[in-house]
Amino acid sequence: MPMDRAPYNLTMKGLPLDERPRERLALHGAGALATVELLAILLQTGTPERSALDLARDLVAEPNGLRRLAELGYHELQQFAGIGPAKAAKLKAALELGRRLALSAEARTRIQCPADVNQLLAEEMRYLDREHFRVVMLNTKNQVLGINQVSVGSLASSVVHPREVFKVALARSAASVILVHNHPSGDPTASREDQEVTRRLVEAGRLLGVEVLDHVIIGDKAFVSMRDKGQGWGL
DSSP: OOOOOOOOOOOTTTSOGGGSHHHHHHHHOGGGSOHHHHHHHHHOOOOSSSOHHHHHHHHHOSTTHHHHHHHSOHHHHTTSTTOOHHHHHHHHHHHHHHHHHHHTGGGSOBOOSHHHHHHHHHHHHTTOSSOEEEEEEEOTTOBEEEEEEEEESSOOTTTSOHHHHHHHHHHTTOSEEEEEEEOTTSOOOOOHHHHHHHHHHHHHHHHHTOEEEEEEEEOSSOEEETTTTTSSSOO
16 A cells, blocks of 8 residues: 655745745845745745745736735734734735835836936946846836946947847836937947847837837946837838
8 A cells, every 4th residue: 555645835945946936026126026925935934735936826816916915914924824913914015115116106217318328327327347238117107217237338239139139128017118328438329230139129018018218328437228219210
């Protein structure tokens, strides 16, 4: 007779490295993680029977998911299996920080023209000795949601792939993006490859529903808006 076995439950440590929430955050940034993964990082541990990811799924399985979770009190959170006082306190603290951040949304930087992009990033990027390609993610009010670095090195199409450019923007529910890179030579004039890469990304953005508003090239005390020059948009 075969011996009865306990149900198999995959712990966080049992997951492949590239599937563990904390390692994924380190590699791809918090914006690339699903809500359950972010919650699992806060919870840190599960129970002998269930992983932190399992507990996180329980928390957002309620109607209205994360919004409902934010409405629950400290003691109400402890009614979930595996959520004790320490985990409940961490969750309430994190949710309160999120609430306060939302209240300060009006203080976000608003991008109204290419000069605003230059002002935001020029002092940091103009002195870099290699090309850095970044994506400025915006909401519907053109407020900055975040800035994601996609690549470091030459601006080659094989390096700047649409998947990497739009992955975090989609995760952050960005309405639009602005592409930015620097020219270590100090001359911000767009190269043929700059124009080809821009054209590819503009087309990819249209398919994904994330508008590419501009591609700004930062040089030494100068910048170029490729959209103003009709480079990459077919204008």
